[in-house]
Amino acid sequence: MSQTEFFSEPPTILRMPSWLGSHVHEERELPLAPGDYKVTPGDRWTVISLKTNEVVYDGIGPVELLRERSTVKIQTRQPDSFLLPMR
Secondary structure, eight states, X not given: OOHHHHTOOOOEEEEEEETTEEEEEEEEEXXXXXXXXXXXXXXXXXXXXXXXXXXXXXXXXXXXXXXXXXXXXXXXXXXXXXXXXXX
């Protein structure tokens, strides 16, 4: 087993805008490390793989390359009807 297999790197996440609104993003996993991509801003943003010269994104920006997917913790509370009245 190689060190690469033993210490697997988390995937790179390409975060891009969504047509659903400015606070909504779409995410796509990319196989290489963030440093293996070139991001070019402009009227249309492009993301190009430096290893394969493949254009992996060409669209509206801004875009971000992230080391791993962000997690959102949602905390909920019990409905008031579950609380017992104090006597």
